Amino acid sequence: MGSPDPLPPMEFERAFPNIRISRPVMPTHAGDGSDRMFVVTQDGIIYVFPNRPDVDKATKFLDISARVSRPGG
DSSP, rough: OOOOOOOOOOOOOOOTTTTOOOSSEEEEEOOOOOOOEEEETTSSSEEESSSSSSOOOOEEEEGGGGGOTTOOO
């Protein structure tokens, strides 16, 4: 709204380049002052790690994969 000029192209940057989490669906912040991040995966696992770009490991916080069904993807 406002300028008729197109927006510049978007560029993506990995926030946590040293962490690989399979099938993430929701990142969220702890919100409790601990400065932790949580990532929920489609497989039913929640990972937790410090909110730092140099972090190199995510730890399983909760695993309910045995109770999750993903028929059809």
